[in-house]
Amino acid sequence: MEKNIQKNAPKNASPLLEIRDLETWFYTEDGVVRGCDRVSYRVDKGETLAVVGESGSGKSVTAMSVLGLIPDPPGRVVGGQVLFKGRNLLDMDSKEMQQIRGNRISMIFQEPMTSLNPVMTVGRQIAESLVLHQGYSGKEAMVKAKEMLAMVGIPDPDARAGEYPYQLSGGMRQRVMIAIALACRPEVLIADEPTSALDVTIQAQILGLMKRLQQEMGMAIILITHDMGVVAETADKVAVMYCGRVVEYGTAEDIFHDPRHPYLEGLRRSVLDIDADVEELYMIRGSVPDPLDLPRGCSFAPRCAHAMEICEQKTPPAAYFSHTHHACCWLYREDHED
Amino acid sequence: MKTDNPPVRSPILSVRDLKVHFPVKQGVFKKTVGHVKAVDGVGFDLYPGQTLGLVGESGCGKTTVARALVRLVRARSGSVRLNGDDLLALSGKALRERRRHIQMIFQDPFSSLDPRMTVGQIIGEAVAFHRPDADVQALVLTYMEMTGLRPEVYNRYPHEFSGGQRQRIGIARALATEPGVVIADEPVSALDVSVQAKVLNLMKQLQKDLGIAYLFITHDLSVVKHVSDRIAVMYLGSVVEVFDAGKIRSGTVHPYTRALISSIPAQMPGTPTEKIQLQGEIPSPLHAPSGCKFRTRCPYASGRCRNERPGLGPGTGPDHWVACHHWKIICEKERE
Numbered sequence: 001m002e003k004n005i006q007k008n009a010p011k012n013a014s015p016l017l018e019i020r021d022l023e024t025w026f027y028t029e030d031g032v033v034r035g036c037d038r039v040s041y042r043v044d045k046g047e048t049l050a051v052v053g054e055s056g057s058g059k060s061v062t063a064m065s066v067l068g069l070i071p072d073p074p075g076r077v078v079g080g081q082v083l084f085k086g087r088n089l090l091d092m093d094s095k096e097m098q099q100i101r102g103n104r105i106s107m108i109f110q111e112p113m114t115s116l117n118p119v120m121t122v123g124r125q126i127a128e129s130l131v132l133h134q135g136y137s138g139k140e141a142m143v144k145a146k147e148m149l150a151m152v153g154i155p156d157p158d159a160r161a162g163e164y165p166y167q168l169s170g171g172m173r174q175r176v177m178i179a180i181a182l183a184c185r186p187e188v189l190i191a192d193e194p195t196s197a198l199d200v201t202i203q204a205q206i207l208g209l210m211k212r213l214q215q216e217m218g219m220a221i222i223l224i225t226h227d228m229g230v231v232a233e234t235a236d237k238v239a240v241m242y243c244g245r246v247v248e249y250g251t252a253e254d255i256f257h258d259p260r261h262p263y264l265e266g267l268r269r270s271v272l273d274i275d276a277d278v279e280e281l282y283m284i285r286g287s288v289p290d291p292l293d294l295p296r297g298c299s300f301a302p303r304c305a306h307a308m309e310i311c312e313q314k315t316p317p318a319a320y321f322s323h324t325h326h327a328c329c330w331l332y333r334e335d336h337e338d
Numbered sequence: 339m340k341t342d343n344p345p346v347r348s349p350i351l352s353v354r355d356l357k358v359h360f361p362v363k364q365g366v367f368k369k370t371v372g373h374v375k376a377v378d379g380v381g382f383d384l385y386p387g388q389t390l391g392l393v394g395e396s397g398c399g400k401t402t403v404a405r406a407l408v409r410l411v412r413a414r415s416g417s418v419r420l421n422g423d424d425l426l427a428l429s430g431k432a433l434r435e436r437r438r439h440i441q442m443i444f445q446d447p448f449s450s451l452d453p454r455m456t457v458g459q460i461i462g463e464a465v466a467f468h469r470p471d472a473d474v475q476a477l478v479l480t481y482m483e484m485t486g487l488r489p490e491v492y493n494r495y496p497h498e499f500s501g502g503q504r505q506r507i508g509i510a511r512a513l514a515t516e517p518g519v520v521i522a523d524e525p526v527s528a529l530d531v532s533v534q535a536k537v538l539n540l541m542k543q544l545q546k547d548l549g550i551a552y553l554f555i556t557h558d559l560s561v562v563k564h565v566s567d568r569i570a571v572m573y574l575g576s577v578v579e580v581f582d583a584g585k586i587r588s589g590t591v592h593p594y595t596r597a598l599i600s601s602i603p604a605q606m607p608g609t610p611t612e613k614i615q616l617q618g619e620i621p622s623p624l625h626a627p628s629g630c631k632f633r634t635r636c637p638y639a640s641g642r643c644r645n646e647r648p649g650l651g652p653g654t655g656p657d658h659w660v661a662c663h664h665w666k667i668i669c670e671k672e673r674e
Contacts, residue, residue, distance in 0.1 A: 054530035155618075170396070171619050199395035199557060201616050204601035208615065226530065229560075229603030252607040270535040272560035273605045274586060280542070281535040281564070287500060 015083070016220050017066070017105070017188050018042040022080035024065045027073060033291045035061035035075065037244040043188065043237070046214065048221040050231040050252075052267075053241035056288060059224045061244075063190045067101050068094075084188070103133040106181040110193040112173035116165040122176045123149070123161025126183050133184050148179040152209060171202035178209065185217055192224045207234060228271045232256060237324070240264050243289065243299035250325035260319075260327040262304045298330065306331055349383035349419075350551050351407075351440070351519050356380045356416035358399075358406045362624060374623045376402040378575035380416075381650065384519065387545065389552040391566030391583065393559060393598070397620055399575040400555045401445075404521045407553070408442055409433070420519065438468040441512040445524035447504035451496040457482070458492040461511045468515045477514060484547075485510040485540060502533035506540065513544065521553045526561060538565060559586070559602050568657060571595045574623055574631040577650055580659040591653060591665040594632050630663065638664050 024036040036058045043049040051059045064070050065077050066089065082089040089100065109115035117125055126148050127141035136144060142161070149157035152175040165173055174194060181189055191210065195203040211234065214221055223234060231238055231252070238255040240248040240263070248261040259265050269282035286303035289295055295302055301311040310330050319332035358377040361370040377399045384390045394400045405411045407418050409425065418425045420440055428436060441464075444450035451460055462478045469477070479489055485506045496504055505525060512520050522541070526534040542565065545552060556562050562569055566583040571594065579592040590596055597614040616635050621627060629647050633639040642663050653660040654669075662668075 054532060169619055200559065200601045201395065201597060202619065204613060204615055207603075208613075227603070228531075229605060232605055232607045233603040235607070256606050267532065270532050271605065272535075272558075272564050274560045274563050274599075274602055275605075277584075278564070281539050283535045283539060284532045287502070287533070 014086075015042040016045050016085065017222075018081075018083045019062065019066065020081045020083065022062060022065055022082065023078045024061050024070055024075060025078050026075045028292075031292045034244050034294070035291075036065060038080070039241070039244075039246050040080075041237075041239045041246060041249060043220045043222055045187070045220055046218045047236045048214070048223055048234050049237045049239065050223045050225060050235035051239045051241060052225060052228065052231055054226060054267075054288065056243075056291065057241040058244040059241050060192055062241075063107070063192055063222060063224055066190065067105060067107060068097050069107075099133070102129050102181075102186075103184045104186055105188040105190065106184065106186040108174075108177050108181045108189065108191040108194045110196055112170060112177050112197065113165065116173060116176065118165055121162050121164055122168070122179075125176070126161075126180050129180060129183050144183070145179075148183050149176070151213070152176075152179045152182075153205070154179075170198055171205065174198060174202075174206055175209070178206070178213075182213060182217070182219075186219055188220045188222065189214075190222045190224070193226070194223070195230065196225070196227070203230075210234075228268065240267070243291065243294060245299065245328065247300065247329070248327040250321075254322070254325040258321070258325070260321065260325075260332060261300075261329050262306055262331075263300045264327075266303075298328075347385055350386045350421060351384040351553070352417075352419040353383075353403075353407065354381045354417045354419075356403065356406060356418065357414040358402050358411055359414045372624060375575050375626060376623060377406060377413075378626075380572070380575070380577050382570050382577065382580065384551050384553055385567075386518065386551050387549045388567045389545065389554050389565050391562035391569040392553060392555045392572060393557060393562050393569060394572035395557060395598075395620060397574075397623065398572045399623070400557075400572050401523055403572075404442065404523045404553070404555055407521060408437070408440060438464075438515045439517050440519045440521065441515060441517040443505075443508050443512045443520060443522040443525045446528055447501050447508055448496075448528070450508060451504060453496055456493050456495055457487065457507055460496070460507060461514050464511065465514045478510075481510040481514045484513070484544065500533075501529050502537060505529065505537050509537075509541065509544070513548065513550070516548075517550065519551050519553065521555070523555045524557070525554075527556065527558065534561075541565070559599060571598065574620060574626055576631060576661065577659075578632065578661045579653070580650070580657075581653075582655075582657050585658075589654065589658065591669055592660050592662050593636050593638055593668065630661075638668055640664065 020040050021038045022036055023038055026033040026035050039062050041049060053059050066082050077090060123142055123145045126145035130136040130141040130144055131138060146157045146161050149160055154160050154172060154175055195206050225231060235252045237251055239246045242263050248264050259268055266284035270284060284303055289299060297313045298311045298316050301307045308330060316328045316330045318326040318328050320326045356377055357379055359373040359375050362372045362374060364371045380403055382390060392400050402411060406413045413426055420436055423436060425436060458478055461481060462474045465472060465477050466474050487506055526537050529537060554565050563583055563586050568580060569583050570577050570580045573594050579590060579595045581589050586599060597616045600612060600614045618635055621634055627634050629645050630643040633643040648661045648663050650659050650661045
């Protein structure tokens with residue numbers, strides 16, 4: 001199995017985490033929603049991959065599928081592979097998965113208030129995973145928990161460790177979430193909109209903290225966000241999602257200086273730039289289609305200024321511009337005549 | 339010789355020394371043990387057809403200002419003059435009549451529309467109340483057209499719409515009484531960027547067509563820069579600086595404003611940005627620091643800042659106001 005991956009991956013490095021053709025479907029009363037439709041991306045050690053897209057584009061569904069956190073029913077991972085150091089996480093039983101989740105791969109959730117346990121002190125919440133995964137005794141874990149609180153920049157960690165989430169501010173709670181996620185020194189950190197609920201000055205603090213910890217610990221980060229500014233500031237690679245699919249993938253350089261997919265172009269142009277003076281903002285025409293009733297072919301075709309006949313019939317395959325940069329759009333495929 | 343002074347204009351909305359304090363009660367007898375000074379002496383002028391952006395981080399009191407202006411919360415003191423009449427001093431019929439001229443667009447397009455009312459009823463409710471002689475249905479349809487809602491949706495319910503569409507309903511509702519002032523409290527924060535652009539363009543177009551003045555409240559500096567003529571920055575219940583929106587990068591002097599602006603992420607990777615990272619977080623308004631409220635996080639704080647609260651005073655130009663003891667020194671240091 002190991003050999004197989006080596007053959008397909010670019011020769012320079014073997015990926016730490018690779019998602020291949022992942023499909024997660026939700027079976028709802030009104031029909032099947034393809035929350036994540038043949039999504040592929042990879043992230044290497046010490047690297048930050050940003051997954052961007054608007055709400056409902058499937059960014060979080062993909063991440064939840066990686067950790068086996070999709071509620072079933074209605075959701076189910078129906079295809080694809082999630083390879084962590086060459087092993088397919090989707091083949092693991094729940095016991096094996098527990099060894100990975102929160103230990104080797106951990107996650108920071110968007111809402112720090114609802115994802116922390118309200119009736120447990122923050123110190124114990126950090127210590128819990130250390131006891132569970134790393135075999136610490138309760139006492140040792142508590143000492144370590146306080147160290148973690150100090151590391152994420154919480155003043156007076158000894159006192160704070162004994163407090164409950166409601167006693168902390170939003171920024172503090174997000175720091176606690178980061179401390180929990182990093183306690184076991186994971187190799188991959190999935191951060192789902194870690195700063196969206198926070199103010200800009202606190203956002204700058206948290207992003208700075210994540211960057212510093214990444215440099216210290218060498219972990220890979222998958223950063224899920226809708227904010228192109230956050231992407232510009234933190235990402236090495238970027239996956240752009242639309243209606244459950246990755247429509248463009250490339251390095252930050254590719255995505256910002258050489259965007260190819262019409263959706264990405266539209267997204268980039270509708271972002272407000274504080275240093276630009278524009279009378280009227282650029283608008284992508286139309287709106288995101290109903291996930292229960294996606295258009296045939298390319299999901300973006302009804303809103304696309306360049307749409308051709310084929311776009312409405314066949315899903316566009318990837319067109320490669322370099323070995324790091326591709327977009328799924330018929331504009332860049334020579335083979336669309338047939 | 340020509341003077342560069344702008345023509346004398348009178349504000350449509352003039353707010354002075356507005357204070358909103360919430361009592362904190364404790365114990366069996368609900369004794370008042372202190373006050374949260376949510377809004378502590380806020381003042382500004384809003385001119386006809388213009389937009390004043392009110393920015394600040396969560397908890398700084400910007401939403402409370404909005405709610406106090408339309409008297410959804412009680413102000414402790416101060417004055418809110420709409421075309422000269424003090425809204426805080428009016429009551430009963432006189433107040434109801436004035437309310438027609440100051441309307442509000444709310445942040446959350448999901449909870450601010452009554453789920454059991456149709457679009458037509460939602461937009462028409464205030465029209466029927468404030469403009470009893472008007473043909474309500476015709477008026478509602480006019481405003482629906484203006485905000486880009488198709489006439490077929492007149493009898494539909496809010497749950498049938500997306501976030502952006504619902505915000506259009508909220509805007510139509512606010513405009514239908516023909517107000518001179520519209521207070522928009524985070525109108526696009528709940529929307530995705532591509533939808534946000536549409537709503538902002540719509541609001542700008544309506545301002546041009548109808549000459550409305552907006553008080554635009556947001557935490558998003560890029561949004562506020564785009565929509566505003568002038569920007570007021572709030573920190574812990576007070577306005578710390580007011581400046582011309584075009585000068586957002588170059589014309590601000592207050593250390594908090596500058597830190598806020600520098601923390602906006604760059605739009606291109608690799609852009610060198612000088613980040614002023616503030617220490618700590620906003621203190622609780624229940625235990626606001628003495629003197630200047632920003633001093634606990636300010637790199638320039640001195641003994642004077644501890645003892646004396648700086649008032650909002652004239653700054654570098656005619657449209658610039660700042661509340662800081664040391665802004666001149668900070669400016670000089672920057673120049674070096």
